[in-house]
Amino acid sequence: MKITGFRLGLLSAPLRVPFRTALREVSRVEDIVVELYTADGAVGRGEAPPTAAVTGETLGSIEAALRGHICPSLVGREADGMEELLSAISRSIVGNTSAKAAAEIAVWDLYAQQYGLPLYKLLGGGKSGLETDLTISVNDPETMARDTADALSRGYDTLKIKVGENPALDLDRLRAVRAAAPEAVIRIDANQAWTSRQAVRLLEEMQAQGLRIELVEQPVKGKDLDGLQFVTTHSPVPVMADESVFSPQDAMTILQRHAADYINIKLMKCGGLSNALRIASAAEVCGVECMIGCMLEAKVSVTAAVHLACARGIITRVDLDGPALCSADPVAGGAVFSGRHISLSDEPGLGITGISGMRYLD
Ligand code: MG
16 A cells, blocks of 8 residues: 655643753653555554754754655655665655654554554564653752652652753752652663763762662763763763664664663664664674663654564663653553553554644644
8 A cells, every 4th residue: 555645743742840851951742743644544653852952853854854855755655665665764864863763653653554463563572561760850959859759659660860960969869869769760861961080980979878870871972982981891880871872883883892781772863663673683682781762752652662662672671751741641542651551552553543632734
């Protein structure tokens, strides 16, 4: 069945509390949705958030890349010609990884629908459920302790704590969080904010103070692989590469250099499911466990990430809290989020049936 057309829309959902990291502050999720249509009435959906601070993409750039380059390269092609479709997306424009991820997700959604299978089964997966952590934004220690208590009351037992904005405060922040959650698994994310020596010093101090940090995400600048390797070698806390790994090639470099202990895979960084699968495979060969992460995304693209994580055993950690950070969910169908538990139905494709209140960008 041929892909006959596409439409783009703007999905908007308010956040429960403003999202703050060392890089930015955001108060609502606003993402571009792409819908691909086939002649027999099927709809494939994908979504991309504007994460200018990470991928360089804005709402305007995502819309322009999809409308002017990526989607036109798909119209007229067979929806079950997966290799051709993925290659068309990849060749349509350089960069623009989130826009490409949105188109890829829509293509995989259509493909799995044609075979009447949920996407995770098509990808070879067995399990249909996951447990996610919840992110606590970087703030003053009192606010972070309050957000931590709120997370525990909502049933989360693993927390990802944003640090790195004014590093002098980070130890105070983590002491406040640990006091509020003595039993929780606590992982931290510095979002590139530290120098390598500062990172080692801070991480040593955290463990010496009994803060029991499970892992630290991206302590240093994404491009500073020497620094990342230094922290991995000298820190008492295992290191996860996030902003250092966009492409499968980036992952290979990190794996070959042993520059990190874990890799954070995000569909929006790597350009979609096909590169995410390549990164997972490379990591699996090297015995390096991965986390599946997301940006500030609503449920269309996060559902695709859930399908991927259910299909790959090397993805042992789940940071898919985008929908849980929103105070309303405009997406019908797809993954079901209930506290920390995420489950998939056996509906074909992503299992998404509609999006309420979406404004089409025609
Ligand atoms: Mg991160």
